[in-house]
Amino acid sequence: ELxxxxxxxxxxxxxxxxxxxxxxxxxxxxxxxxxxxxxxxxLESLFVLLSNGAVKQEGRLMxxxxxxxxxxxxxxxxxxxxxxxTYFCAVDINFGNEKLTFGTGTRLTIIP
Amino acid sequence: xxxxxxxxRHKITxxxxxxxxxxxxxxxxxxxxxxxxxxxxxPxxxxxxxxEAQLEKSRLLSDRFSAERPKGSFSTLEIQxxxxxxxxxxxxxxxxxRDSWETQYFGPGTRLLVL
Numbered sequence: 001e002l003x004x005x006x007x008x009x010x011x012x013x014x015x016x017x018x019x020x021x022x023x024x025x026x027x028x029x030x031x032x033x034x035x036x037x038x039x040x041x042x043l044e045s046l047f048v049l050l051s052n053g054a055v056k057q058e059g060r061l062m063x064x065x066x067x068x069x070x071x072x073x074x075x076x077x078x079x080x081x082x083x084x085x086t087y088f089c090a091v092d093i094n095f096g097n098e099k100l101t102f103g104t105g106t107r108l109t110i111i112p
Numbered sequence: 113x114x115x116x117x118x119x120x121r122h123k124i125t126x127x128x129x130x131x132x133x134x135x136x137x138x139x140x141x142x143x144x145x146x147x148x149x150x151x152x153x154x155p156x157x158x159x160x161x162x163x164e165a166q167l168e169k170s171r172l173l174s175d176r177f178s179a180e181r182p183k184g185s186f187s188t189l190e191i192q193x194x195x196x197x198x199x200x201x202x203x204x205x206x207x208x209x210r211d212s213w214e215t216q217y218f219g220p221g222t223r224l225l226v227l
Binding site: 004033035041042043044045048088090098099100101102103104105 | 143145147152153154155156157160168170203205207209214215216217218219220221
C-alpha cells in the first residue's frame with residue numbers, strides 16, 4: 001500500500017525566512033503533485049513533477065523531485081503572509097489510473 | 113467555464129437519512145474523481161469515472177455509497193443510511209487525460225455533518 005508522509009505537519013515561520021517541506025513516499029512513482037488548501041476552501045494545484053530531477057518554480061515556491069530517494073521538497077523563499085495555508089503532496093503510481101494518494105499535509109503559518 | 117462546481121456546499125442530516133451530492137466537472141474533462149477529506153487529513157480517494165464508466169472504487173466506499181455519471185458529464189454521490197462517521201468534506205475533481213499525466217482540478221467540496 002502506498003504511503004505518503006509529509007514533514008513537518010505544522011510549521012510556523014517568520015516573514016522573510018526560508019524553509020523546506022518534505023514529502024516521502026513508499027512506492028516507485030514518477031508523478032508527484034503539490035496542492036495548496038486555504039482554510040475552508042478546496043485544493044489549488046501548484047506543481048506537477050513528472051520525472052527524476054524535475055524542478056518547478058512559481059514565485060517564492062520551488063518544488064523538486066528525486067524519484068530514486070522517493071522524495072519531493074517544496075522550498076519557500078522569503079516567506080510572506082499570503083503563503084499561509086496547508087500544503088499537500090500527492091502521488092499516483094498507476095499509469096492509466098491516476099487516483100492520487102495524499103500526504104497528511106503541512107499547515108504553514110507565516111508570522112509578520 | 114469557471115471550474116468544478118459542487119452542490120450543495122453544506123449539508124446537515126440526521127443519522128439514518130439518505131443524502132445526495134452533485135458534481136459538475138469542467139466541461140471538456142473526461143475524468144471525474146470523488147475524494148473524502150476529514151479534519152486535519154489529506155483527501156482520500158473514493159472512486160473515479162472515465163466518461164460514464166466507473167473504473168475503480170476504494171475499500172472506503174461501503175455498500176451504502178453509490179456514485180453515478182450517467183451521461184459522462186455531471187456525477188452524483190449518494191450515501192444511504194448515513195452514519196456519524198460519514199461526516200466529512202466530499203471533494204470532486206475532474207481532469208483531462210494527456211499523454212501520460214493529468215492535473216486534477218478540485219471543486220469547492222460539500223461539507224456533510226451527520227447528527
